Amino acid sequence: MSAFNLDAALAKRRDDNLYRERKLLGSAQGPEVIVDGRKTLAFCSNDYLGLANHPEVIASFRKATDQYGVGGGASHLVIGHSEAHHKLEEELAEFTGRPRVILFSTGYMANIGVISALLGKRDAVFQDRLNHASLIDAGQLSGARFQRYLHNDPASLELKLQRSETERKLVVTDGVFSMDGDIAPVRELSTVARKHDAWLMVDDAHGFGSVGIGGRGVADLHDMSTEDLPVLVGTLGKAFGTAGAFVAGSEALIETLVQFARTYIYTTSMPPAVAEATRTSLRLLRDEEWRREHLKDLIDQFRSGCEQLGLELMESNTPIQPILVGTAENALAMSAALAEEGILVTAIRPPTVPNGMSRLRVTFSASHTTEHVNRLLSALEKVSKNINGIQAREKMKWQ
Numbered sequence: 001m002s003a004f005n006l007d008a009a010l011a012k013r014r015d016d017n018l019y020r021e022r023k024l025l026g027s028a029q030g031p032e033v034i035v036d037g038r039k040t041l042a043f044c045s046n047d048y049l050g051l052a053n054h055p056e057v058i059a060s061f062r063k064a065t066d067q068y069g070v071g072g073g074a075s076h077l078v079i080g081h082s083e084a085h086h087k088l089e090e091e092l093a094e095f096t097g098r099p100r101v102i103l104f105s106t107g108y109m110a111n112i113g114v115i116s117a118l119l120g121k122r123d124a125v126f127q128d129r130l131n132h133a134s135l136i137d138a139g140q141l142s143g144a145r146f147q148r149y150l151h152n153d154p155a156s157l158e159l160k161l162q163r164s165e166t167e168r169k170l171v172v173t174d175g176v177f178s179m180d181g182d183i184a185p186v187r188e189l190s191t192v193a194r195k196h197d198a199w200l201m202v203d204d205a206h207g208f209g210s211v212g213i214g215g216r217g218v219a220d221l222h223d224m225s226t227e228d229l230p231v232l233v234g235t236l237g238k239a240f241g242t243a244g245a246f247v248a249g250s251e252a253l254i255e256t257l258v259q260f261a262r263t264y265i266y267t268t269s270m271p272p273a274v275a276e277a278t279r280t281s282l283r284l285l286r287d288e289e290w291r292r293e294h295l296k297d298l299i300d301q302f303r304s305g306c307e308q309l310g311l312e313l314m315e316s317n318t319p320i321q322p323i324l325v326g327t328a329e330n331a332l333a334m335s336a337a338l339a340e341e342g343i344l345v346t347a348i349r350p351p352t353v354p355n356g357m358s359r360l361r362v363t364f365s366a367s368h369t370t371e372h373v374n375r376l377l378s379a380l381e382k383v384s385k386n387i388n389g390i391q392a393r394e395k396m397k398w399q
């Protein structure tokens, strides 16, 4: 038998109900998509504002391909840094109220690049225990001493910081938590970090576009200056509806990333047409407040509907509205039953979330209508009755 024994690991993954299947998307993102050849009502994309298929964003993308072609062609430091990238950086700096911005090709790479450029093995990183995988991986790859504090708990962070003797300390949190939908107490975290001479980094991948006036995210919600929040990360593949990521901060921080972030230096720049499309989506995201207002109405409609159905939601007022169902088996069964009703909602299971906290991650987009939410609620009503049956049978097994 091969030392790798991949088949056994795959079989175990299946037995544990943790196996993931890829579905085939045959259309643009939107409320109704073609999945595996079937028309489906989807509540699982991160296209929170409905910009991924917006005609103006598409037009900007098309127009820019006439000027720039398709591929970025080289890394930013060679000859891949186009005028389109540069303009987008300047507009994002203005949008975030930061001196300067740098683009990365993905959010995953932004997080790895920043944390590895700022920290080495003599330093320490303090992370919320529910942070996104890219932040956790980044902390581990940096070689810094890695500590996790309790979720959204500044007192737990403070205890860890008090005991730390390292010089460079970086506190890292999601802005809006990707699997829970709740918002980090960034003001309090910043106060604690500053007291202990640490820097705060917020990855607001899910907050930009969906929270704050003009969609400026959690930093804006809490009126955080560059001193309060030196490292601010955003991604472009979610509410912006395009692809890539950015880091906003001081001139010195951004120049440090240009010079030292390996995931910036050693990779091809994002296609310039994506940057141009993002300039248009930034304008729509900032100016079309009605998208956030409509989202809020959909969220309220969904939450009160779930309450009537007795479904367990989490403390979230963002477009991420998970329904807690317990075991991975329940999550899978419910997701499959919803699919039978023509509705697509993803089952989120360990290791993405802790054991026993499997959930249906329902996400909303400004392109959904109240009628779509009604359809979701009716399907949930039907499906949850059957799941109660599954839960009851499960309980019996253990009695």
Ligand code: PMP
Residues within 6 Å of the ligand: 105, 106, 107, 108, 109, 111, 132, 134, 174, 178, 203, 205, 206, 235, 236, 237, 244, 245
């Ligand atoms: N940070 C957070 C909080 C995320 O949820 C994600 C993606 N789901 C990323 C970073 C990675 O961003 P990207 O998809 O652009 O790599």
